[in-house]
Amino acid sequence: MNSTPSSPVASSKWSYREQAAPNCTDFSDYTGLLASLVREEGNIYSLAAIGDMLYTGSDSKNIRVWKNRKEFSGFKSNSGLVKAIVIADDKIFTGHSDGKIRVWKVSAKNPRVHKKIGTLPNLTSIVEKSMKPKNYTEVRNNHSAIWIKHYDAISSLSLTEDRSLLYSGSWDKTIKVWKVSDFKCLESIPAHDDAVNAVAAGFDDLIFSGSADGTVKMWRREIPGKRTKHYLLYTLLKQESAVTSLVVNPAGTVVYAGLSDGLLHFWERDKLCSGNRVLRCHNAAVLCLAAAGRLVFSGSVDTNICVWRREDGGDHKCLYVLNGHSGPVKCLAVDMSRRDGNVERPFTLYSGSLDRSVKIWRVATQTPQMDGQQPPRPSQQKDRFRRNYNGGFQTFTAQGRLNQQRK
Secondary structure, three states, rough: OOOOOOOOOOOOOOOEEOOOOOOOOOOHHEEEEEEEEOOOOEEEEEEEEEEEHHHHHHOOOEEEEEEEEEEEEEOOOOOOOOOEEEOOOOOOEEEOOOOOOOEEEOOOOOOOOOEEEEEEHHHHHHHHHHHHHHEEOOOHHHHEEEEOOOOOOEEEEOOOOOOOOEEEEEEOEEEEEEEEEEEEEEEEEEOOOOEEEEEOOOOOOEEEEEEOOOOOEEEEEOOOOOOOOEEEEEEEEEEEOOOEEEEEEOOOOOOEEOOOOEEEEEEEEHHHOOOOEEEEEOOEEEEEEEEEOOEEEEEEEEEEEEEEEEEOOOOOOEEEEEEEEOOOOEEEEEEEEOOOOOOOOOOOEEEEEOEEEEEEEEEEOOOOOOOOOOOOOOHHHOOOOOOOOOHHHOOOOOOOOEEEEOO
């Protein structure tokens, strides 16, 4: 299935490849690859799923929209590859490598048409803040810039549970807080000593941030008057390896952090300040995380996706290692709209990679029957991942420090 000439982003061709039906007696317990969406050129950097819709962001500055695995629509920004996508009701926010956040809305007349309704920060706010010297803050190389504007790539976007606030993390070492209703920047947090790679809005007005400086920090949000104010409560983690990704599970009970050394750290909600626990899941940097129900998914430079299930008591069990990509797994998204209360049904998992593909997986929630054997682990597989992927993503030195590539 190739892009049609009528598509606004038809210059970048995609193909759809469906996986053959599994040869098993009970498909309800099947976990594995269902289909692949493959670009002819360029890599996948961001994903967002809602209902039967999938949004994909790439280095082409385009955002593709898929419905039931078929190309549905697309829209294009003027600059900046698409590094993050989040959806707040009828608004789609995209974070870009040019430091801007763009806001889109589906046309009421035609669901295939997406109109840009704003840029964060907008020109009016920039001009207004530029008038007063107090609105300038020092940035790198002794230069100054107004505090509402990111001056480096946006690495992460996260919404509060009520979707009233949007957080943006950036390689400029700051986190900015935006009001979803009117797109105003409420606060700029000088969060870390190196690039902010991940930000996650959590529970109890807490915000979590992870950085190339090797730390995971926990912030408390207060709303005095018309502004917000965030206070650093605790540094949950401080070590050499860069923190590359964060996620809070939907129940709001666990915070997970992926690191450049391939480890996955996690904190229980009622034990946040009493230490973390570690899952050993990958033999290379963890680039992305997603959580759904009791499951947490981690994608890595080693091309694998590990699927863990949190058991009663907090222990985690490795259910599956999904192997199908030929390049680093850069982004993950889970369709959780088709759940039936507390009934555990299979999830649809989407994975985007620097091998130019989006893969669609079916993941059962039950423990696989392995005849007494453990599921395959990345360390047990042939080491075929020692390649140099410099497709404009973040790589890390042996000490875990960020080597920022400016594509």
